[in-house]
Amino acid sequence: MVRILQNALALAMVGLMLMLPSQAALSPPYGDRRGVNYNWKWRSGRATWFGGSDGWSIHNGSCNYQYIYPDEPLGWDVAALTDVISEYPDSCGLCYEVACDSTWTSDNYGSSFDRTASCYDTDASLVVRIVDVCPCQYPSNAYNNKRWCCGDRDHLDMSIWAFEKLAETRWGVIPIRYRPVPCDYKPSKKAKSISNPTPAVKPPAGDVRRTRDWPEYFPDSSNTRLSVFEDGYASGIVDNSWKMQLQSLADSSKSGAAGSQAVCGKVPIGGALAFRGWNGMFSKRKALEFWFYVGATGWDGKDQKTPDLWVSVSGKKGGCKPSRVIDSKPIYYEPMWKPYAQTYYWGWQIYLPVFNGWKVNSVINKYSDFTGCGGNSVWDLDTIEFRNDGWAEQWACVDRVRLI
Numbered sequence: 001m002v003r004i005l006q007n008a009l010a011l012a013m014v015g016l017m018l019m020l021p022s023q024a025a026l027s028p029p030y031g032d033r034r035g036v037n038y039n040w041k042w043r044s045g046r047a048t049w050f051g052g053s054d055g056w057s058i059h060n061g062s063c064n065y066q067y068i069y070p071d072e073p074l075g076w077d078v079a080a081l082t083d084v085i086s087e088y089p090d091s092c093g094l095c096y097e098v099a100c101d102s103t104w105t106s107d108n109y110g111s112s113f114d115r116t117a118s119c120y121d122t123d124a125s126l127v128v129r130i131v132d133v134c135p136c137q138y139p140s141n142a143y144n145n146k147r148w149c150c151g152d153r154d155h156l157d158m159s160i161w162a163f164e165k166l167a168e169t170r171w172g173v174i175p176i177r178y179r180p181v182p183c184d185y186k187p188s189k190k191a192k193s194i195s196n197p198t199p200a201v202k203p204p205a206g207d208v209r210r211t212r213d214w215p216e217y218f219p220d221s222s223n224t225r226l227s228v229f230e231d232g233y234a235s236g237i238v239d240n241s242w243k244m245q246l247q248s249l250a251d252s253s254k255s256g257a258a259g260s261q262a263v264c265g266k267v268p269i270g271g272a273l274a275f276r277g278w279n280g281m282f283s284k285r286k287a288l289e290f291w292f293y294v295g296a297t298g299w300d301g302k303d304q305k306t307p308d309l310w311v312s313v314s315g316k317k318g319g320c321k322p323s324r325v326i327d328s329k330p331i332y333y334e335p336m337w338k339p340y341a342q343t344y345y346w347g348w349q350i351y352l353p354v355f356n357g358w359k360v361n362s363v364i365n366k367y368s369d370f371t372g373c374g375g376n377s378v379w380d381l382d383t384i385e386f387r388n389d390g391w392a393e394q395w396a397c398v399d400r401v402r403l404i
Helices: 139-148 352-356
Strands: 043-050 078-082 095-100 104-106 112-114 125-134 155-159 173-180 226-229 263-267 272-276 287-296 310-315 332-335 343-351 381-387 394-403
Touching: 095 155, 104 173, 125 155, 263 272, 272 394, 287 310, 287 381, 310 352, 343 352, 343 394, 381 394
Parallel strands: 043 155, 078 125
Antiparallel strands: 043 173, 078 155, 095 125, 095 173, 104 112, 226 394, 263 394, 272 381, 287 343, 287 394, 310 381, 332 343
8 A cells, every 4th residue: 555665764954955046837738736836946855765676666656556657757757755744635646856965864863874975966857756655654664654754854755766866776865855846847957867777667467558647648737626625615615414413613623634624423324424516616627535534544554444435426417326435545644633643534536437437446637538427417516425325324524525
């Protein structure tokens, strides 16, 4: 599900953050699905590596991209982002430019390391794509995760194939300068591949290429998400639940992801926690994102308690095909309180054609792939439902309900 740092030494930047002069934000086709306004300022941080011989695969990341072909955009220049950084939500598929920075470093336990001779070329950089998470809390590797992933410094765990273009892997960890960039951005001086790179990993037998939801494929990459419930009901959104025993919003004011507002309550058999908006809210949207409280996840997430609910959408002509939440893999993980909370929210993305009969893990990158469902056109749809179509009462807290 997630891969964690095992073999790296750490670093913490001791100098001031290095910056380039602020530039105007790029207009479409640059940008990404969050509508990031790029300011081009460099940040200081650190990077370790994974993949190759260390037992962690870049193809098993929490973003669920599975095998990444080396000739896909950016290839194996990928990375994992810590779950305590503010940009972590919705980070799957987004990109950062990274350059090595020759300086001293330290870890979260206070150890310092000299990395002044680690970089091949501090002027060279590359672009990496986020494909995984480095969680602060991970019981099966608690020491290393707390050492690197709990927010003492901005941290990227880069693939070995990206790391070795900036420095020798024997360093384990290097100081970096990094910044968010469009995924199709071309560095002014691109870091070169080494003469003897780490051997390639072949795809599994019978593997087929997948549709990607990466920003490069979006016809309108400047599109921003539509908030439905995020630390409170968004403007124009109302509660449309039925047979629910909802907590008051005052009682659930700190029950959401990162201690925000949530909607919590008991969902009886045949009941639903639902949000109603307006006609047209699903237009030019590709997926539904939502986060559920799953409690103390325990060893490798085995103790988590995902509410056994079915998610669906509906309109004036009826409901669409529901999708059982536990049949989908979560792609985001965030503690209720950063950085050391033991209880977590997990986030899911369901691509809208699933509600029209597509397979549960289907991915799209064109709005036109979703034409409506349940007899409704896209324009007719106005409601999101978390239904209890099962056999037992469920307790649920939901937050960060968004259309993207």
